[in-house]
Amino acid sequence: MYKEEKKKNASKAKQIYNKKLSDIESEQAKIEKNFEKKITQLNESKAKQLASIEKSMEYNISSMQKDESKRIEINSGTDEIINNINLINKAVVKYKKQAIQLNFDNDIKNKEIEIKILGLTTNLEKDKWNFQFKKGTISKTILKNKISNLEFAEKTERNRLNRVVSTMEKEKNNQLQNLSVTAKIK
Numbered sequence: 001m002y003k004e005e006k007k008k009n010a011s012k013a014k015q016i017y018n019k020k021l022s023d024i025e026s027e028q029a030k031i032e033k034n035f036e037k038k039i040t041q042l043n044e045s046k047a048k049q050l051a052s053i054e055k056s057m058e059y060n061i062s063s064m065q066k067d068e069s070k071r072i073e074i075n076s077g078t079d080e081i082i083n084n085i086n087l088i089n090k091a092v093v094k095y096k097k098q099a100i101q102l103n104f105d106n107d108i109k110n111k112e113i114e115i116k117i118l119g120l121t122t123n124l125e126k127d128k129w130n131f132q133f134k135k136g137t138i139s140k141t142i143l144k145n146k147i148s149n150l151e152f153a154e155k156t157e158r159n160r161l162n163r164v165v166s167t168m169e170k171e172k173n174n175q176l177q178n179l180s181v182t183a184k185i186k
Contacts, residue, residue, distance in 0.1 A: 020134075028131050035124045042113050049109065053102050064091050096179055104172035111165045115158055122154040 068088050126147055133143040 024131055024134050028127065031124065031127050035120055038120055039117060042116060046110070046113060050106065053106060056102075064095060067091075093179060097176055100172060100175050100179065104168055104175075108165055108168050108172075111161050111168070115161050118154060118157055118161070122150050125150050 068084070068091060129138070129143055129146045129150075132138045133140065138146075
């Protein structure tokens with residue numbers, strides 16, 4: 001009787017363990033699926049933004065060329081030609097400013113997306129290590145060490161990316177300022 005009860009309890013414990021392990025594995029699969037989905041969404045968003053920026057730039061250039069050529073055709077006197085040249089120069093400076101801003105804003109957005117992906121990747125890695133701990137593959141000390149290393153690596157990379165973004169912002173402002181100074185000299 002006692003042996004049967006012991007076998008029954010051992011069998012029941014094994015079933016519970018297998019069910020929990022199965023639950024953990026399905027949860028891990030869900031997390032990985034959500035991670036892939038978020039990365040896909042970020043990539044799609046980035047592609048849409050790039051297409052929108054490109055379309056806007058093409059429209060602005062062609063619109064500016066048409067407007068300026070109409071103005072030149074209408075005004076034919078010397079003063080008008082000088083005025084039109086000045087207008088064209090202003091339009092070119094304005095376009096260059098837009099191009100600089102769009103270029104840097106796009107690069108900055110890419111770095112911000114990298115920061116988001118870094119956070120998602122770190123969380124996924126933490127979940128994987130937690131899963132290994134729950135399965136009993138690693139000890140709590142190893143888990144803490146791995147998570148600590150992941151968090152340190154994420155913090156270091158996040159700081160590096162934030163410095164890159166800050167440098168890009170400064171460079172964008174410098175280029176815009178230099179362009180404004182150059183335009184005033186002409």
